[in-house]
Amino acid sequence: MQVLIVESNASLRWLWQRHLERRGFAVELAGSQEEAAEAISERTHDIIVLDVVLEEGSALAVADYASYRRPETRVIFVTSSTFFSDGSIFALAPNACAVLPSGTSPDDLVTVVEHYGTRS
Template sequence: MKVLIVECDNNLGGLWQGHLERAGMVVSRVADQGRAIAYLSSFDVDVIIMNLVIGEGSALAIADYASYRHPDARIIFVTNTSFFSDGSIFSVASNACAFLPTRTPPDDLTAMVEHHGHKDEHMGPAPA
């Protein structure tokens, strides 16, 4: 499974990446919109883990581009704010499959990636 992490906190992104790689996933990590768009322009991805608040650019712009370029890719949004806490992220980003606090244990995040990134050859991505 191919995972892209969009996170500007190097320590947090590194923690997630280590857990995902130990679970056998191929993980790349970027910190901003420009690098995320460049990555998505060149490489396939099954799941994107993305902080809703990134240092440079817009997470929603990345989600929009991903829905165009990789329509089967699922996005797990993470945040440490209450923005979108009403669940409206799912109506704003059609490819959103989860919305988690940044303090979610890495093992739980890995389980979410495994669940939402699992694809059946004939059915597309697992339902949300």
């Protein structure tokens, strides 16, 4: 299964990557909207793990671009904010399948990726 992680925090990207790769996932990393758009346009991913707040660019623009270029790809949003706790992210991003707190344990994140990735 192919996973794209879009996260500004390099340490968190690396942590999630290591846990996913240990479970056999192929993982690609992006730290910005531009890097994510390039990855999405060049390769197919089953799941995108996407931080709602990117330092460079817009997470919703990444999700929108993925929905256009790769409509079969599902997006798991992660956030350190409570802004989307009402579920409104699902109205804004039709490819959203889950919203998790950034502090979710890496093992739990892997389980969610595995669950939704096998459904795509």
